[in-house]
Amino acid sequence: MEYKIEISHLTKRFGRQTVLEDVNLEMEAGHIYGLVGYNGSGKTVLMKCICGLFLPDEGSVLVNGEPLDGKLLKCAGVIIEEPAFLKNESGKKNLQILYMLNHRKDSKKICDIMEKVGLDSKNRKKVRNYSLGMRQRLAIAQAIMEEPQILILDEPMNGLDRQGVEEIRNLLLEYKEAGRLILLASHNREDIEILCDAVYEIEEGHLCQTGLG
Numbered sequence: 001m002e003y004k005i006e007i008s009h010l011t012k013r014f015g016r017q018t019v020l021e022d023v024n025l026e027m028e029a030g031h032i033y034g035l036v037g038y039n040g041s042g043k044t045v046l047m048k049c050i051c052g053l054f055l056p057d058e059g060s061v062l063v064n065g066e067p068l069d070g071k072l073l074k075c076a077g078v079i080i081e082e083p084a085f086l087k088n089e090s091g092k093k094n095l096q097i098l099y100m101l102n103h104r105k106d107s108k109k110i111c112d113i114m115e116k117v118g119l120d121s122k123n124r125k126k127v128r129n130y131s132l133g134m135r136q137r138l139a140i141a142q143a144i145m146e147e148p149q150i151l152i153l154d155e156p157m158n159g160l161d162r163q164g165v166e167e168i169r170n171l172l173l174e175y176k177e178a179g180r181l182i183l184l185a186s187h188n189r190e191d192i193e194i195l196c197d198a199v200y201e202i203e204e205g206h207l208c209q210t211g212l213g
């Protein structure tokens with residue numbers, strides 16, 4: 001199924017602070033959309049509104065024409081802030097537990113996903129002893145595990161080494177070619193330039209298109 005997300009006239013306030021004002025954005029399958037802006041400009045808040053984690057004060061998020069209306073965006077793989085992994089378990093165990101919430105145990109599948117993001121499934125190291133980059137790779141594994149058609153990725157390259165960045169870039173391009181819809185927030189210009197079909201900036205609550213990738 002091909003997805004389309006339409007954000008129309010979305011406004012989000014916290015008390016007296018208007019973080020997003022009359023934001024309009026249309027996103028289609030087979031594209032990577034970049035989201036940029038200073039720290040605190042509202043990138044994460046916008047992503048949370050799209051995922052259904054925040055309710056907008058005004059406006060709406062439509063998924064294939066259907067308003068989200070307080071529901072969670074279920075068909076999406078998401079990285080927003082640090083996922084809550086069980087720190088005293090291995091990376092593999094964490095993915096297995098998450099996967100088993102929706103499916104039966106499938107060890108081969110988990111190993112494949114770990115390999116895809118550059119983690120060694122035989123490594124028994126507990127997540128508490130993972131490096132930042134390893135945790136980020138695990139977060140990416142968690143986001144792609146269910147093969148979602150939509151990916152909402154808030155700074156997914158954080159903490160990754162050069163090779164990790166390269167691998168994840170290739171993964172995202174592969175997903176785009178496969179017709180998935182990807183929204184990517186990043187403060188790394190190069191990631192944005194290489195990956196994105198369209199780039200949007202949030203400035204003082206307003207979203208404007210700043211370029212084509």
Ligand SMILES: Nc1ncnc2c1ncn2[C@@H]1O[C@H](COP(=O)(O)OP(=O)(O)O)[C@@H](O)[C@H]1O
Pocket residue numbers: 014019037038039040041042043044045046
């Ligand atoms: N749950 C919240 N309650 C109150 N203010 C919030 C909340 N979440 C975010 N904000 C505020 O919204 C603004 C945008 O934050 P955020 O979207 O996290 O910025 P960034 O672009 O760095 O991701 C900031 O001023 C932040 O303090």
Ligand SMILES: [Mg+2]
Pocket residue numbers: 043044045154
């Ligand atoms: Mg943020």
